[in-house]
Amino acid sequence: MGDRAPVLDEERSVAIPAAARSGAPRSGAGVRAGRGAGPASARPPGDRAGRGALPVPRGVPPRRATRPVPGQLPLPLEALPVLPLEPEWQGRPRLWGHAYHPMCSYLASFPAALAHGFVARYTRPGDVVLDPFSGRGTTPLQACAEGRIGVGNDLSPLAHLLTAAKVEPPTARALEARLAALRIAWSREAPAWDDRAAGLAGGGEPVPPDVALAFHPRTLGQVLFVRSSLRLADPADRFLAAAVAGILHGRRPGYLSGVMPNVFSMPPRYVRAYAARTGFRPPERELFALLAAKLHRLARDGRPSAPGIALFGDARDAGARARAALRGRALPDRVRLVLASPPYLRVVRYGSANWLRAWFLGFSAAAIDASLDAHRRGPYAAFLREVLAGLRPVLADDAVVALVLGDVDADGGRPTADGLPIGLADEVWESAARPEGYLLAGVVRDEVAAARKVTKLWGAEAGRATQVERILVLAVSEVGRRRAIAGAAVPVDWRWPPRR
Numbered sequence: 218m219g220d221r222a223p224v225l226d227e228e229r230s231v232a233i234p235a236a237a238r239s240g241a242p243r244s245g246a247g248v249r250a251g252r253g254a255g256p257a258s259a260r261p262p263g264d265r266a267g268r269g270a271l272p273v274p275r276g277v278p279p280r281r282a283t284r285p286v287p288g289q290l291p292l293p294l295e296a297l298p299v300l301p302l303e304p305e306w307q308g309r310p311r312l313w314g315h316a317y318h319p320m321c322s323y324l325a326s327f328p329a330a331l332a333h334g335f336v337a338r339y340t341r342p343g344d345v346v347l348d349p350f351s352g353r354g355t356t357p358l359q360a361c362a363e364g365r366i367g368v369g370n371d372l373s374p375l376a377h378l379l380t381a382a383k384v385e386p387p388t389a390r391a392l393e394a395r396l397a398a399l400r401i402a403w404s405r406e407a408p409a410w411d412d413r414a415a416g417l418a419g420g421g422e423p424v425p426p427d428v429a430l431a432f433h434p435r436t437l438g439q440v441l442f443v444r445s446s447l448r449l450a451d452p453a454d455r456f457l458a459a460a461v462a463g464i465l466h467g468r469r470p471g472y473l474s475g476v477m478p479n480v481f482s483m484p485p486r487y488v489r490a491y492a493a494r495t496g497f498r499p500p501e502r503e504l505f506a507l508l509a510a511k512l513h514r515l516a517r518d519g520r521p522s523a524p525g526i527a528l529f530g531d532a533r534d535a536g537a538r539a540r541a542a543l544r545g546r547a548l549p550d551r552v553r554l555v556l557a558s559p560p561y562l563r564v565v566r567y568g569s570a571n572w573l574r575a576w577f578l579g580f581s582a583a584a585i586d587a588s589l590d591a592h593r594r595g596p597y598a599a600f601l602r603e604v605l606a607g608l609r610p611v612l613a614d615d616a617v618v619a620l621v622l623g624d625v626d627a628d629g630g631r632p633t634a635d636g637l638p639i640g641l642a643d644e645v646w647e648s649a650a651r652p653e654g655y656l657l658a659g660v661v662r663d664e665v666a667a668a669r670k671v672t673k674l675w676g677a678e679a680g681r682a683t684q685v686e687r688i689l690v691l692a693v694s695e696v697g698r699r700r701a702i703a704g705a706a707v708p709v710d711w712r713w714p715p716r717r
């Protein structure tokens with residue numbers, strides 16, 4: 218994805234390491250089985266976009282073949298039209314964008330510069346931008362930072378918390394006051410929490426052994442204190458919780474535990490094996506000092522200039538909930554841009570991949586994994602079709618919808634049987650967007666060099682990562698489709714922070 222240098226930085230967007238992936242079968246199998254057999258292959262080439270009125274500016278080489286369907290010969294598949302929108306986000310510095318973006322690492326997030334490439338082209342200040350799969354909130358935060366109303370939705374409470382911390386942040390004064398109150402309370406209560414961390418005092422929720430293993434006892438006392446003190450419905454507390462989650466673990470001295478990297482939580486059995494093998498002794502880290510440093514970094518750009526909304530729920534009814542929330546705040550209630558990266562075929566287990574952060578925030582990692590299961594049970598395209606159907610009522614007539622979809626060249630970590638990449642963009646267009654009446658403006662190809670991927674760190678897994686992301690750009694009217702095509706050529710100002 219986007220600007221991903223090979224050096225491990227502890228606060229970054231990353232590709233999906235094997236240890237964080239679901240072992241479940243890919244949900245796309247059922248989707249693929251229908252490709253090439255339906256009406257798409259019978260249509261004239263010019264009708265691929267469901268249109269044919271506007272010239273397609275740039276072509277792509279024909280695809281080799283469809284994936285064979287049992288009982289059928291492989292059929293040639295038309296190429297989707299290319300939208301000539303240069304993926305200039307690739308050349309941006311890694312931490313390009315608002316300082317809140319790297320608040321907490323999150324697997325499979327895209328770079329803020331990618332969000333800017335669409336927000337700047339397809340919206341004006343005051344417009345509403347929606348991401349129904351907001352993850353750590355990249356799209357809505359960047360939208361808010363550019364004066365748009367950013368709305369994020371996610372079904373994971375962790376993602377919701379991270380999005381809310383960024384788009385509904387506290388004032389600097391409220392944050393300062395809350396931090397001061399916490400420090401005072403800590404100075405009073407420290408001995409009791411130290412005893413609890415050292416296992417000398419009972420009472421309260423027992424500390425899971427894998428959590429105790431990760432922290433120095435005095436650091437653990439502070440972590441337990443902050444964990445029990447923060448009330449996540451309060452904006453200041455939520456911001457502090459997200460910031461602590463961001464420094465909870467990482468291999469550098471700025472993190473509270475060095476037992477695992479920052480990007481995701483190693484499975485507990487790996488952590489135990491690592492600790493046993495290396496004789497790991499958690500170094501003592503002072504939570505309030507590290508948190509103050511983190512808050513200082515986060516404060517660089519101030520609060521985003523426009524208000525945002527973080528919603529918690531299923532993407533399939535995100536449109537209706539977004540509209541109700543916008544109306545409830547007397548904000549414009551039609552979305553001009555949707556920019557989202559739906560969960561990939563090779564599904565990340567967002568709960569277990571974040572089990573230590575989930576514990577800190579009081580969420581159940583298993584419950585997160587179970588709740589996100591919905592998109593894995595049914596065919597992927599059927600799920601996205603429901604999502605796109607649910608978005609229709611909230612979209613402005615000239616709205617642009619951009620879906621970031623990976624081409625994956627491996628199936629659950631193994632090469633596919635026929636060696637062909639699995640093009641999600643084709644699947645989603647044919648089986649989800651087109652049947653819902655969307656129009657296709659084109660596909661943006663975002664090459665992701667393997668060398669830039671964090672999966673490099675995982676040795677043999679490096680070559681199995683997504684090599685290409687394709688961004689399916691859709692509209693709901695001819696006006697929107699023309700706007701999407703014309704906007705591709707609009708030059709974008711890449712200065713950050715933007716000149717006023």
Ligand SMILES: C[S@@+](CC[C@H](N)C(=O)[O-])C[C@H]1O[C@@H](n2cnc3c(N)ncnc32)[C@H](O)[C@@H]1O
Binds near residue numbers: 324326350530533567
């Ligand atoms: C690829 S990540 C999105 C990352 C995001 N673009 C970012 O930059 O942080 C996909 C997200 O979809 C969420 N998700 C999975 N199934 C969902 C569903 N049924 N409804 C809403 N969100 C869902 C996951 O929790 C995850 O945060």
